[in-house]
Structure formats: C-alpha cells, structure tokens
Amino acid sequence: MxxxxxxxxxxxxxxxxxxxxxxxxxxxxxxxxxxxxxxxxxxxxxxxxxxxxxxxxxxxxxxxxxxxxxxxxxxxxxxxxxxxxxxxxxxHDRAVAVHVAALMLAAMRGLHRFRDAQEEGRWTSTRTPNDSGLHTLDGQRVVIWGYGHIGRILEGLLAPFGVQVDGIRSATPDHQRDGLLSRADWVVLLLPSTPETRGIVNAEVLGKLKPGAWLANAGRGNLIVTDDLLAALDSGQLGGAALDVTDPEPLPESHPLWARKNVIITPHIASTxxxxxxxxxxxxxxxxxxxxxxxxxxxxxxxxxxx
Structure with a gap:
C-alpha cells in the first residue's frame, strides 16, 4: 500500500x-x-x-x-x-472548546481592552464597579448552536463557572431555537458551513437575541451576515462578538470589524x-x-x- x-x-x-x-x-x-x-x-x-x-x-x-x-x-x-x-x-475538538471558553472569559473581564491600554502604556481604571463593564460568567445562559462533541467539551469547561448551557441541534424546531436565543447571554456558533447554514445568523436572527447578548463564532465565518453583525454591534443589540472566523477571511486590514472595541478577533487559530x-x-x-x-x-x- x-x-x-x-x-x-x-x-x-x-x-x-x-x-x-x-x-x-x-x-x-x-x-x-x-x-x-x-x-x-x-x-x-x-x-x-x-x-x-x-x-x-x-x-x-x-x-x-x-x-x-x-x-x-x-x-x-x-x-x-x-x-x-x-x-x-x-x-481539533478540545482545543477549539478551550479557545472558545478563553474568548468568553476574555470578553467578560475586558482583557482585550486592558491589552490595548498596555500597548499604549496607559493605566486604566474605573471610578466605580458599576461603570467598569466587567462581568463574570456566573449565572449566565449560554446557547451552543451546533451542539456536538465540541459543544459537550465546552459545556464541561464552563460548568465550574455556574453557567446554564442549552444546545441547538439540526433537529431543534425553529420555535424552540428562537426561544433559547431570546434568553441567551451568549450564543456560541459551532456550525459547519453548508448550504443550510450559510448566512443563518442574519438581521432577523440577531434581532431575536436578548439586547446586549454576546456572540461567539468558532464554526465558519460565513455563518454570519457580516453587515448585519456590524449593524447589531452599532445599535447595541449585541453587547459584543468574539470571532475566530470571519467573512471575508482573512479579514482585510481596512475592514470595520477591526475598529470595534467590543469585538475580539483571532485569526482562525482555535484548533492550533x-x-x-x-x-x-x-x-x-x-x-x-x-x-x-x-x-x-x-x-x-x-x-x-x-x-
């Protein structure tokens, strides 16, 4: 052979x-x-x-x-x-799950903001905890859209933080899916790119999320309609996004996603x-x-x- x-x-x-x-x-x-x-x-x-x-x-x-x-x-x-x-x-499954958990924790603790401040040599603090914008994952509802082996690993990683995890699978009815999305503090995308999933996260779906929810994507960039994502970020409908994949990819230097302070981007390295x-x-x-x-x-x- x-x-x-x-x-x-x-x-x-x-x-x-x-x-x-x-x-x-x-x-x-x-x-x-x-x-x-x-x-x-x-x-x-x-x-x-x-x-x-x-x-x-x-x-x-x-x-x-x-x-x-x-x-x-x-x-x-x-x-x-x-x-x-x-x-x-x-x-790749465990590394991807660990990476998603890391993105979520970084977002909640504002690590991306503090890293930016470090590079500028700027000590940042807030006057009161209320205006810090810092959170934990305790008690948050996390919806994993594309719940399979990676999703199960991620659920286990998040368990010590006291989150409630719900999974959306291909067999999940639309009305049940929409109900889960409307209550989620985090929506994690772990879907593949197929004719059925491309562009599945559009303005209509983003509008069903709880205002201020965060979106994480470690599936494929084209799951999300990028213009609709930008609009949801700008309106405050989304609290932020943590993206390991984007559309287009690689993301051009001049792309507006780079400038969003409430977006964390890693260059498709979740499994690395x-x-x-x-x-x-x-x-x-x-x-x-x-x-x-x-x-x-x-x-x-x-x-x-x-x-």
Missing part, C-alpha cells in the same frame, strides 16, 4: 524503524510545490490547498482520503466518485496547538495500522454528511 503524506518531520517519522513507524506501508511525501507522481491507495490531507489538493485527489488508484483539518467542506465537493473520505474532527502536527501524525499512524489489520478506521464520511 502506497500512501501520500505531508512533507513534515512528524510524518517522516512514520517511515522510520521505531515504535512510531508503520511497517509494510510505502510512504511518499508531498508539499505545496510538489506532489509525487504514480499510483497511491491513499492520501492524507494537511493544509493542502488549490492545485496541490486537486493533484492529490487526482492521484491514480486513489481509494481513500483522510483529511486532518477541521471540516470537510474544502474536500468533499472535489472528491472523485468512489473515493472514501475520512475526517479527523476530534483531533504546538503539538497539533504531532497528534495528527499519531492519528495517521493509528489510521494506517487499522487499515493494515483489515478493519475500517473511524471517521468515514457518509454520502449525505456535510461536515
């Missing part, structure tokens, strides 16, 4: 002769500049974009693809018929950790060993599955 892997040291270790290797599998390595020719049974995608991704997916003899990035919306539409697709979403590549290589090793044993690995994407 020949498999194409990312040209990274952590993946090269799989071709060694120690406990990290995968004996009996021919491994070859691709980069953004070079994709090896010839037949291969499988390909592991890691930040393979544009022409590189297209070349990998057109590999002769390809039977399966394992994508190590979060989501499948960048792969599935381009997948040749008959090629099995596997995802590794759980590789220093050991992410090593964990991806370890997952790949387990995946290949499972295949060698004649078993099907976890994470196979079904025909109707969009994420």
């Amino acid at each position: 020949r498999v194409l892997l990312p040209d990274l040291p952590e993946f090269h270790a799989l071709s060694g002769h120690d406990e990290h290797s995968v004996p009996g599998v021919e491994l070859d390595f691709y980069s953004q500049e070079h994709v090896p020719s010839g037949e291969a049974e499988g390909a592991v995608l890691w930040l393979a974009r544009g022409d590189t991704r297209e070349k990998l997916l057109r590999t002769p003899g390809l039977k399966w693809v394992l994508t190590l990035t979060a989501g499948i919306d960048h792969v599935k539409p381009h997948l040749p018929q008959g090629v099995a697709l596997f995802n590794a979403n759980r590789l 950790t220093t050991d992410l590549v090593a964990r991806g290589a370890s997952l790949t090793r387990d995946f290949l060993l499972t295949l060698q044993q004649g078993q099907e690995p976890e994470g196979r994407v079904t025909d109707g599955q969009q994420y």
Whole structure:
C-alpha cells in the first residue's frame, strides 16, 4: 500500500524503524510545490490547498482520503466518485472548546481592552464597579448552536463557572431555537458551513437575541451576515462578538470589524496547538495500522454528511 503524506518531520517519522513507524506501508511525501507522481491507495490531507489538493485527489488508484483539518467542506465537493473520505474532527475538538471558553472569559473581564491600554502604556481604571463593564460568567445562559462533541467539551469547561448551557441541534424546531436565543447571554456558533447554514445568523436572527447578548463564532465565518453583525454591534443589540472566523477571511486590514472595541478577533487559530502536527501524525499512524489489520478506521464520511 502506497500512501501520500505531508512533507513534515512528524510524518517522516512514520517511515522510520521505531515504535512510531508503520511497517509494510510505502510512504511518499508531498508539499505545496510538489506532489509525487504514480499510483497511491491513499492520501492524507494537511493544509493542502488549490492545485496541490486537486493533484492529490487526482492521484491514480486513489481509494481513500483522510483529511486532518477541521471540516470537510474544502474536500468533499472535489472528491472523485468512489473515493472514501475520512475526517479527523476530534483531533481539533478540545482545543477549539478551550479557545472558545478563553474568548468568553476574555470578553467578560475586558482583557482585550486592558491589552490595548498596555500597548499604549496607559493605566486604566474605573471610578466605580458599576461603570467598569466587567462581568463574570456566573449565572449566565449560554446557547451552543451546533451542539456536538465540541459543544459537550465546552459545556464541561464552563460548568465550574455556574453557567446554564442549552444546545441547538439540526433537529431543534425553529420555535424552540428562537426561544433559547431570546434568553441567551451568549450564543456560541459551532456550525459547519453548508448550504443550510450559510448566512443563518442574519438581521432577523440577531434581532431575536436578548439586547446586549454576546456572540461567539468558532464554526465558519460565513455563518454570519457580516453587515448585519456590524449593524447589531452599532445599535447595541449585541453587547459584543468574539470571532475566530470571519467573512471575508482573512479579514482585510481596512475592514470595520477591526475598529470595534467590543469585538475580539483571532485569526482562525482555535484548533492550533504546538503539538497539533504531532497528534495528527499519531492519528495517521493509528489510521494506517487499522487499515493494515483489515478493519475500517473511524471517521468515514457518509454520502449525505456535510461536515
């Protein structure tokens, strides 16, 4: 079995002769500049974009693809018929949940404002606690829209802060969803990008939120209609937003979201950790060993599955 892997040291270790290797599998390595020719049974995608991704997916003899990035919306539409697709979403889940919790805590404690003041060398204080704009999460209602594995981890992380968590799933009726949104202090978006979810958070939905509620997005930027988000921030309908993803992305330097004092933006790095590549290589090793044993690995994407 020949498999194409990312040209990274952590993946090269799989071709060694120690406990990290995968004996009996021919491994070859691709980069953004070079994709090896010839037949291969499988390909592991890691930040393979544009022409590189297209070349990998057109590999002769390809039977399966394992994508190590979060989501499948960048792969599935381009997948040749008959090629099995596997995802590794759980590789990213805990880091994403931790990042969302961090954004929420930073927003409530005004850490973004104090960081700005630090860079300016300015000591900021308030005359009374009442005008501080500082809060805790104690007693707040958090609605997780797209409640799955990440949502369950996030709920566990937030539990010590005394929040009440409600989940919205695809099967949640609209009237129940709207009721939850109207009572939420925080709405956390963990949805994938699908034809049904693109632009789902628009002026109508934002208008149903409790005035002053906060919105967090670690799903996909195009879940939110950005112009409607800006309007809700300017009117005070939204208390603020904590965004790891935006639309457009990357966010242009001149974009008005940057200037909003009640917005925290991180550059689509919720799943990033220093050991992410090593964990991806370890997952790949387990995946290949499972295949060698004649078993099907976890994470196979079904025909109707969009994420």
